Amino acid sequence: MGLTISRYLDIVICMETVNIFKALADETRLRLVHLSLHYELNVNEIVAIMGMGQSRISHHLKILTDNHLLTFRKNGLWTFYSAAPNGEGHNFIEAIKYLFDKDPVFTRDLEEAARVLEERSREAVRFFDSIAEDWEKLKREIIGDANLNGLILEAVPGSDTIVDLGCGTGDLLAPLKEKATLVIGVEKSPKMLEGARRRFSSDGENIDLRIGELEHLPLREEEADLAVINMVLHHLPDPKKALKEVYRVLKKGNKFIIVDLLSHQVESMRERFGDRWLGFSIVDIRKWLETSGFRIGKVDYFNLKKGLKGFMVQSIKK
Numbered sequence: 001m002g003l004t005i006s007r008y009l010d011i012v013i014c015m016e017t018v019n020i021f022k023a024l025a026d027e028t029r030l031r032l033v034h035l036s037l038h039y040e041l042n043v044n045e046i047v048a049i050m051g052m053g054q055s056r057i058s059h060h061l062k063i064l065t066d067n068h069l070l071t072f073r074k075n076g077l078w079t080f081y082s083a084a085p086n087g088e089g090h091n092f093i094e095a096i097k098y099l100f101d102k103d104p105v106f107t108r109d110l111e112e113a114a115r116v117l118e119e120r121s122r123e124a125v126r127f128f129d130s131i132a133e134d135w136e137k138l139k140r141e142i143i144g145d146a147n148l149n150g151l152i153l154e155a156v157p158g159s160d161t162i163v164d165l166g167c168g169t170g171d172l173l174a175p176l177k178e179k180a181t182l183v184i185g186v187e188k189s190p191k192m193l194e195g196a197r198r199r200f201s202s203d204g205e206n207i208d209l210r211i212g213e214l215e216h217l218p219l220r221e222e223e224a225d226l227a228v229i230n231m232v233l234h235h236l237p238d239p240k241k242a243l244k245e246v247y248r249v250l251k252k253g254n255k256f257i258i259v260d261l262l263s264h265q266v267e268s269m270r271e272r273f274g275d276r277w278l279g280f281s282i283v284d285i286r287k288w289l290e291t292s293g294f295r296i297g298k299v300d301y302f303n304l305k306k307g308l309k310g311f312m313v314q315s316i317k318k
Contacts, residue, residue, distance in 0.1 A: 015049070020069065023066075024069070025071060028060050029063060032061065032081075033064065034097075036051065036070050038113070039117070040082040041082075042081070043081075046081070049109060049112045049116050049176070058161060068084055068087050068089035069092070076267045078220055082248075119214075120237070122189075124235070125190075128188070130191075131307060132191035133191075136169060138273065142308060148230060149171065151259070151302065152312070153175050155255075155314055158180070159180045159225040161180060161181065162179065163186060163223075163226070163227045163249065164183065164184070164185045164186070164216050164232070165229040166235070167187050167209070170207075173185050173196065173207055174199070174200075177206050181206060182207075183207055183208070185209045186212050186217060188213050193211055196280060214242040222249065222252070224254075226250075226255050227257070228256075229242070230257075230259045231262045231310075233266065234279060235275060238287050239277070247292045247293045247317060253281075255315070255318065256294060257313070261302070261311075262279050262282075262308070263281050265278045289315050294315040294316060294318065297314040299311060299314075
């Protein structure tokens with residue numbers, strides 16, 4: 001007698017469950033799943049955290065992704081892994097993740113991950129410190145004759161407090177201060193911020209320069225009336241975290257402007273300009289903004305050098 005559809009589905013579901021148990025029947029893969037619950041990581045970062053060879057790590061990642069326990073995102077030549085956000089694999093992890101809580105092996109992995117990512121962050125600061133003197137010239141290699149400051153200013157209404165996130169050496173601060181009572185520039189690189197201070201050494205009455213990370217902004221809740229992040233988001237390890245911070249410091253009903261690169265495949269941008277992301281799709285930007293509590297408004301596009309394209313997204317804090 002042939003199988004009924006119901007019986008066939010029962011067998012399929014049973015086999016999927018068996019495969020998930022098999023996928024997790026290994027200490028390395030359990031550690032990978034645990035890490036993926038806390039961080040989105042590329043293979044090189046995982047290798048550094050776990051102290052294993054790349055081929056070994058890649059083998060285990062394939063088993064976990066094949067069984068829908070992990071998901072991956074490609075960005076140029078890099079692939080980033082994280083825990084499955086939905087589906088049977090996600091449900092399974094949610095059911096067992098309490099078992100990870102007090103295991104010393106998993107605790108050490110998180111400590112090592114924090115150390116590795118902090119070192120990556122310090123490397124980024126050292127990189128931007130090293131190019132601070134040439135930053136304006138380097139930007140022209142990408143921006144060319146595009147008047148991004150002018151495009152931004154057209155979208156900026158008069159405001160009490162405007163914050164420029166990742167202000168660099170301050171080229172956008174000067175025009176912004178004509179639109180605001182106070183302009184706050186936030187920058188992680190001390191050398192970049194030093195360049196901004198020199199720029200406004202004799203004319204900085206309504207300029208407030210603050211050192212800090214965009215994922216942990218040195219601003220109070222609802223301190224800003226308008227926020228701008230100009231060609232900076234692609235340098236951040238976790239853009240979504242930065243957007244949530246912007247939501248925290250921006251007043252309700254006020255504007256947030258993002259200017260950045262559309263998705264591209266110019267891999268050399270990582271080394272030349274310290275890019276973490278090879279641009280973004282508007283679909284992802286829209287999703288991240290809406291998840292963070294913003295309502296999307298106007299979207300503009302523009303051409304840059306090297307065949308690159310950029311975008312400006314205006315949004316409102318709901």
